[in-house]
Each structure stands twice: as structure tokens, then as C-alpha cells.
Amino acid sequence: MRALFTSPRRKTTRFSDKLNKGPSFDDFVRGDVARNGNVIDPVLAARKSENNRLPRWLKVEIPKGKNFNKIKEDLRGLKLHTVCEEARCPNIGECWGGKDKSKATATIMLMGDQCTRGCRFCSVKTNRQPPPLDPEEPENTAEAIAKWGLGYVVLTTVDRDDLVDGGARHFASTVIKIKEKASQILVECLAGDFRGDMDMVAIMARSGLDVFAHNLETVEDLTPFVRDRRATYQQSLKVLTHAKKVVPGLVTKTSIMLGFGETDDQVEKTLRDLREAEVDIVTFGQYMRPTKRHMKVAEYVTPEKFDFWQKKAMDMGFLYCASAPLVRSSYRAGEAFIENVLKKRNSASSTD
Numbered sequence: 001m002r003a004l005f006t007s008p009r010r011k012t013t014r015f016s017d018k019l020n021k022g023p024s025f026d027d028f029v030r031g032d033v034a035r036n037g038n039v040i041d042p043v044l045a046a047r048k049s050e051n052n053r054l055p056r057w058l059k060v061e062i063p064k065g066k067n068f069n070k071i072k073e074d075l076r077g078l079k080l081h082t083v084c085e086e087a088r089c090p091n092i093g094e095c096w097g098g099k100d101k102s103k104a105t106a107t108i109m110l111m112g113d114q115c116t117r118g119c120r121f122c123s124v125k126t127n128r129q130p131p132p133l134d135p136e137e138p139e140n141t142a143e144a145i146a147k148w149g150l151g152y153v154v155l156t157t158v159d160r161d162d163l164v165d166g167g168a169r170h171f172a173s174t175v176i177k178i179k180e181k182a183s184q185i186l187v188e189c190l191a192g193d194f195r196g197d198m199d200m201v202a203i204m205a206r207s208g209l210d211v212f213a214h215n216l217e218t219v220e221d222l223t224p225f226v227r228d229r230r231a232t233y234q235q236s237l238k239v240l241t242h243a244k245k246v247v248p249g250l251v252t253k254t255s256i257m258l259g260f261g262e263t264d265d266q267v268e269k270t271l272r273d274l275r276e277a278e279v280d281i282v283t284f285g286q287y288m289r290p291t292k293r294h295m296k297v298a299e300y301v302t303p304e305k306f307d308f309w310q311k312k313a314m315d316m317g318f319l320y321c322a323s324a325p326l327v328r329s330s331y332r333a334g335e336a337f338i339e340n341v342l343k344k345r346n347s348a349s350s351t352d
Helices: 014-021 025-030 066-078 092-096 137-148 168-181 198-205 220-226 233-246 264-276 303-315 333-351
Strands: 107-110 152-157 186-190 211-213 251-258 281-286 320-323
Touching (some): 137 152, 152 168, 198 233, 220 264, 233 264, 251 264, 251 303, 264 303, 281 303, 303 320
Parallel strands (some): 107 152, 152 186, 186 211, 251 281, 281 320
């Protein structure tokens, strides 16, 4: 009798099976869905091989040298942490190990190591509510850098969308204090987009820094698939444009990664956009997958192709372009700025 009152088991239809496996509502909102209902990821679609092997030109020697070891000892004594070490940058030996310490480059990370954003290429930890800022950090960092003896320093931060000002005042305060303690030190700041707040961009631009850097990371068409959704291509261009508008003589800089499957036309369009924004320096480097949790490499771009983009950028009027597979945003930044940008600007002013 019990069987008479048992509801019959419903069979799963083909339609519901297909629906359950299909794209989510978020996919439709983001515009990542084709007419046939499949999610399109152009980075994955551009992959030439499922088993891309690391080419010989991406293999580097173990860092060494007296200057490299000296800078490493200095950092431990000053209790400074660098992106160079934490991100295991392949250029650490080249940037730190040069013969001239005044041109060596190290990138100091401010405002903690937890980012409020989650870009698909980046290995930095993500947290919606990172720990509060250390109010003593600007003073302590400036004191340490002033004692360090380098001629050039790069400061960067994680994105802090949890803060009303995105951390701009904390960042700017560090620059101001460095300049107060050692005005001869050249300071480059690799800043975020401050959620598009141009007032915060202006605070950074007026802080006394020598180079305002903000990275586009990739071409416009691939930006939604590579960067966090809050970091848009046009917003980044506005940041670079506004920094130059606020301080017309300020050197502006950006970095682009290759290897996501971008086309030549897309890269060239990006360079045109940057020249229209009057950006002075651009760097190109190969995207390298940090861990298996991050997006895969679509292509290992050849050194010859990097040489092509370096020449193209210089022909288009950039003051300087570093372009090679292992180049990163702050690659030999001190040397690039001191030996290229300053010399060109000084020669230009002497002929006026």
C-alpha cells in the first residue's frame, strides 16, 4: 500500500541537464557568452599547445655578485620587503647585481601583502578586508631607504579598495618623507587606479615622485579576462592621462605582458592609446604562470618579437622602452631612468 502514496521519481530531462551545465547569470552580465550558450575565454582559445614547454630563452642563472649580496644584506638589516624577492622575479640578479649601486633597482611593497582584487595572472594573496595600515610605515620606510644608499627606488602597493582613499595618502606620505630625508633619491611609484578617483591620482602625482607608473597589463580586448573586473582598460588610461595633466612635466610609465594570445593589431592600438595619453615609458615582458591555480600561458613570445615591439615603441616617440621576455614593470628602472630619460630631457632643454 505504501507504494501507492510514493511520488514517482522524476527523470532529469535533457533540457535541465544542459541548463545546469550552461553559463551562469554572472557570465551573461559580463558578456562572456556566445550565441550557442558557451562561455568564451579568448586567452584559452588562443593557446597553441596544451603542453607549452618553457623555451630556452626563459631560463636564467642563479643571481650572484658582490653588489647583489650587499643589497640583500642591506634589506635584511633595514627590515624592508621587496616584490623582487617575494614574487621571485627572474631579473633580481640583473637589477641588484650591477656594478653601480646608485643605479640598482629594488621594488618595495607598501600597505601589506593582501590585495582586495583578484587578477587572474597575479600571485598576490586576496582578501576583502586586509589588516589595517601601519601608521608608522611611511616614516620607517623613508628612514630605511635614506640609509640604504641607492640612487633610485621603486615603491608599489596592493590594491586597497577597502580604504576610502585607496591608500593614496599613505602612499604619498611615504614619498614625501623619503624626499625630506634624502632629496637626491629618485622615486618611482607603481600605483593602482584608486577605483577611478582622479583626486587620489592627483595626490600621488603631486607627492614629489619622479615617475608615476600604472600598468595596463594587457590589451583592451583581453582586459576583462586577465584583470579583476574593477580594473578596466579605459580607467587605467584615464589614470595615466590625469597624472600627466596634474603635473605636466611628470614622467609616466606603464607595463604590458605578452603571451595572452593578443594580436599585433591589438598591441599596436595599445601603443597608440598610450602615446595619445602622453605616456613616456613602456615595458614589455612575457606572462609567466605563477602557479597552477592561475591562468595558463597562451604563447611564449620570441625574443625577436620583443625586439620588434621595442623598435616600434621608440619609433612612435616613447622616451624609453624595455622589451624582452624576462622584463618586468620595474626592470632596471633606475638605469633606464637615469641613463635614458634624464639624458634625453637634459639634451632637449639645452637645445632650447
